[in-house]
Amino acid sequence: MIELRGVSKKFGNNVVLDNVDLKIHQGEALAIIGPSGTGKSTILRIIAGLLAADAGEIYVQGQRRQGLIEDASDPIGIGMVFQQAALFDSLTVEENVGFSLFQHSRLKRSQIRKIVHQNLEMVGLGRVGDRYPAELSGGMRKRVSFARAITAHPHKPKEAAEVLLYDEPTAGLDPIASTVIEDLIRQLQCMQGVCSTYIIVTHQDSTIRRTADRIIFLYQGKVQWEGTVSETQTTDHPLIRQFFSGSIEGPIQVIG
Numbered sequence: 554m555i556e557l558r559g560v561s562k563k564f565g566n567n568v569v570l571d572n573v574d575l576k577i578h579q580g581e582a583l584a585i586i587g588p589s590g591t592g593k594s595t596i597l598r599i600i601a602g603l604l605a606a607d608a609g610e611i612y613v614q615g616q617r618r619q620g621l622i623e624d625a626s627d628p629i630g631i632g633m634v635f636q637q638a639a640l641f642d643s644l645t646v647e648e649n650v651g652f653s654l655f656q657h658s659r660l661k662r663s664q665i666r667k668i669v670h671q672n673l674e675m676v677g678l679g680r681v682g683d684r685y686p687a688e689l690s691g692g693m694r695k696r697v698s699f700a701r702a703i704t705a706h707p708h709k710p711k712e713a714a715e716v717l718l719y720d721e722p723t724a725g726l727d728p729i730a731s732t733v734i735e736d737l738i739r740q741l742q743c744m745q746g747v748c749s750t751y752i753i754v755t756h757q758d759s760t761i762r763r764t765a766d767r768i769i770f771l772y773q774g775k776v777q778w779e780g781t782v783s784e785t786q787t788t789d790h791p792l793i794r795q796f797f798s799g800s801i802e803g804p805i806q807v808i809g
């Protein structure tokens with residue numbers, strides 16, 4: 554569904570991604586893990602088309618993307634759920650979720666409200682449409698941002714996100730609120746019998762275990778390890794052992 558071939562990215566002299574190859578298949582749940590500052594969010598932003606790679610190619614359903622998302626027409630929609638829910642504080646929940654439809658579609662207000670309400674129901678927030686983000690908890694704000702990511706024009710199926718990119722969706726949440734989000738991610742994946750695809754960046758052990766089918770470990774600009782959740786527990790790969798044990802001794806250099 555998405556393929557990165559030889560993608561590199563640096564900021565100044567800081568080489569963040571170094572010739573990365575990556576394939577994500579239809580219906581797959583892929584987690585990208587690795588120490589802080591290794592380029593996980595950078596990969597997501599490149600896949601979303603928000604950031605240009607310095608080198609390499611990005612294919613979406615076999616079609617090469619040229620440029621960024623505003624000048625490219627990907628054959629499928631790719632939605633991103635940001636680490637901070639990134640909601641507009643001065644807009645209500647309903648206005649946030651329906652933002653792109655209110656701005657860019659000719660749908661009637663009542664039609665948009667119906668779509669928004671359905672999507673808020675899907676994330677378990679059917680009753681908060683007229684509240685403001687500041688009146689919600691962190692977990693609720695994250696759920697609102699999920700509802701926004703899956704909101705698309707009903708007559709433009711290409712705009713519906715078939716691939717969702719989650720950047721640390723459970724960061725800062727307590728274990729129970731994290732479970733709610735993890736369950737929701739899996740529920741949103743398999744709606745109406747069709748399983749969509751997602752990529753998740755997370756540091757949280759429970760989120761890795763509960764939301765990933767396949768895991769890649771990114772370090773020093775490269776994919777250093779790839780496997781399943783259960784293989785993270787059995788592998789003797791030194792990077793994986795150190796990462797999951799939290800030890801400061803090992804090949805991963807501790808910054809700061």
Ligand SMILES: Nc1ncnc2c1ncn2[C@@H]1O[C@H](COP(=O)(O)OP(=O)(O)OP(=O)(O)O)[C@@H](O)[C@H]1O
Nearest residue numbers: 564565567569587588589590591592593594595596
């Ligand atoms: N716009 C930017 N300008 C300059 N440097 C950047 C920019 N965006 C990211 N970086 C740098 O690129 C590196 C990778 O950042 P990125 O946010 O992708 O890491 P990450 O693996 O997601 O980290 P974390 O786990 O801490 O969220 C970091 O050293 C960061 O400082």
